[in-house]
Every structure is written in structure tokens, then in C-alpha cells.
Amino acid sequence: MHCQPEYKGPVYIWSKNKQICLLCDEPSDSALALCSSCQDELPWLGAQCSVCALPLPAASLTCGQCLQRLPAFRRVIAPWRYDFPVDSLISRFKHHEKWPFGRLMAELLSQFLHYRYDEGLSRPDCLLPVPLSRRRLRQRGFNQAGMLAQWLGEHLQLAVEPLLLLRTQDTPAQQGLGARARQRNLHQAFALAADTPVAGRHLALVDDVLTTGATAQALARLLINAGARQVDVYCLARTARPDTPD
Known part of the structure; x- marks a missing residue:
């Protein structure tokens, strides 16, 4: 039988x-x-600012910009510097639809976050991808931050709310702009979806690269003003110079 x-x-x-x-x-x-x-051999981010993850010459320091004025977000979590070959992987994923590269980096970022959670990093209530403008979404056909957030959510077993944040203004490209110009460029560029539960929640923004932090700052301030308890930023890489292309 x-x-x-x-x-x-x-x-x-x-x-x-x-x-x-x-x-x-x-x-x-x-x-x-x-x-x-x-x-x-990946360009792992070593000594960094304890708030914005800017590469620094020594660990456990806070950069001058954050000392002068703390951002609205609590901390940035990024495993790599924006350097070769990570910059090439991000560019091919973002501009040439090489999605396997994006999924690979999301898996590595999820492993890095699991390690940080085991070290005591608090887990957010949900992940929020940084929204694209309608024009850029039509041109690219997808939001790389949204794809990263979905992959991270699967690996980390975290909820993803892709429609909570809205891009209300089609602002000019941030490439080549300094920190203050980027902040002016993003003034009132974002909004929350109607009837969105934000108060008291710990939220994590998801993006591919953090340059000056102007986008993260604008979104974090919006969420904190709406009552969010804490806002963190999860991204693949952190630049060492504010003029690095997005």
C-alpha cells in the first residue's frame, strides 16, 4: 500500500x-x-553621524549640521556609502529596470535591519515609500522606493502603506542643487492622504539614496506635525557629498 x-x-x-x-x-x-x-567588498558604511548617517572619520559622533539643527527624523539606517559598485547597482535598478539588482539590495538591507533590531533598534509600525511625482512616475513606469518598501515589508514582516504620502507638486529635479535649494524646492511638495492614521505611530521612510536629507526632512516634518511618534529613514546608501546625483 x-x-x-x-x-x-x-x-x-x-x-x-x-x-x-x-x-x-x-x-x-x-x-x-x-x-x-x-x-x-561592497562599500559598507563605517563611522557615521549617529543621526543622518553622513560618513565621518570616527564613530559615535554627530555631524555639524545635525548638531546645529536636529532633523525631524530620528535616525537614518543605511548599510553602504554611495560608491562603486552600489552606485551602479542602484542606477541600473532605478533607470534601466534591472529589478533583480533592486531585489538583491533589498534582501541585503533587510538582513542589515534584522541585525540592527537584534541590537536594540526599535521596529516601526509600518514602512512608507517616498512618493514620486506623477511626471517622473510616468517617465520611469515605477517607483523604486515603492518596490524596495514592498520587498523589505516581505522580509521584515512589516506593513507597507504606499498611498499614505502624496507628492502634490511636480518639483524640478534635485540633481545639482545644494541643501538649502533642495529645501526650497520641496516646500509644500508633499501631503498626507485624507483620513490617514498617523498620530502616535512609529514610521519608517524608505528610499534608495540619501543625499542632503532634504526630502527625508520634508516628509518627516509633515509626519511629526501630524502626530507621528517617531520617524526613521531606511535607505540603501548614503552619500558623502551633498552634490551627488539622485
């Missing part, structure tokens, strides 16, 4: 699946599409 049905077709065995590293094209030695050698 056989309790299992007979099946003579090929059987997929997950443990024998061989991933190919997206950086060196060699077989990966992990479940990720990235080998351990290439992962070790």
Missing part, C-alpha cells in the same frame, strides 16, 4: 539551486545572487 501518489516527472530540489553572483557572474556560495567575496 502506497500513501503517496506516483510521480515520475522531475523534482525541484531547492537546496541544489545554484545562484549566480550578479557582480562577478561566478556561482554564489549563498542563497543570495551575490557571492561572499563580492559582498565583503
Whole structure:
């Protein structure tokens, strides 16, 4: 007597699946599409500002800008500097629809966040992707921050609310603008969706790169003014210079 049905077709065995590293094209030695050698050589963000994650020469310091005026967000969590090859991976994901690169970085960011949660970092109530303008969304066809937030939500088991934040003004591109110009550019550029529950919640903004922090500051101030308890920023990379392209 056989309790299992007979099946003579090929059987997929997950443990024998061989991933190919997206950086060196060699077989990966992990479940990720990235080998351990290439992962070790990524531009990991070391010593940084304890608030905005700006790269600094020593750890446990706060940068001059944050000392002068604390931003509305509590902290920025970013695993990498915006440097090669992370800058290339982000650009290919963002501008050339190479979604496997984005998914790989989201998986690595989720691992990094799990590690930080184990160290005592508080988990947010939900993830909020930074919204794109309608014009740029039509041009690109997708919101890279929205895709990152969905992938992070799956790995971290966190809710994602992609429609809570609205981009109400189609502002000019931020590329090449300094910090003050970016702030003026974003004045009243965002709004909350009607009847949105924000008061008392711990929220985390999700984006690909943090440059001057002007976008994160504008959104965090909007959420704090609406009663949010805390706003963090999760992103893939942090630039060392405010003039780095978005």
C-alpha cells in the first residue's frame, strides 16, 4: 500500500539551486545572487553621524549640521556609502529596470535591519515609500522606493502603506542643487492622504539614496506635525557629498 501518489516527472530540489553572483557572474556560495567575496567588498558604511548617517572619520559622533539643527527624523539606517559598485547597482535598478539588482539590495538591507533590531533598534509600525511625482512616475513606469518598501515589508514582516504620502507638486529635479535649494524646492511638495492614521505611530521612510536629507526632512516634518511618534529613514546608501546625483 502506497500513501503517496506516483510521480515520475522531475523534482525541484531547492537546496541544489545554484545562484549566480550578479557582480562577478561566478556561482554564489549563498542563497543570495551575490557571492561572499563580492559582498565583503561592497562599500559598507563605517563611522557615521549617529543621526543622518553622513560618513565621518570616527564613530559615535554627530555631524555639524545635525548638531546645529536636529532633523525631524530620528535616525537614518543605511548599510553602504554611495560608491562603486552600489552606485551602479542602484542606477541600473532605478533607470534601466534591472529589478533583480533592486531585489538583491533589498534582501541585503533587510538582513542589515534584522541585525540592527537584534541590537536594540526599535521596529516601526509600518514602512512608507517616498512618493514620486506623477511626471517622473510616468517617465520611469515605477517607483523604486515603492518596490524596495514592498520587498523589505516581505522580509521584515512589516506593513507597507504606499498611498499614505502624496507628492502634490511636480518639483524640478534635485540633481545639482545644494541643501538649502533642495529645501526650497520641496516646500509644500508633499501631503498626507485624507483620513490617514498617523498620530502616535512609529514610521519608517524608505528610499534608495540619501543625499542632503532634504526630502527625508520634508516628509518627516509633515509626519511629526501630524502626530507621528517617531520617524526613521531606511535607505540603501548614503552619500558623502551633498552634490551627488539622485
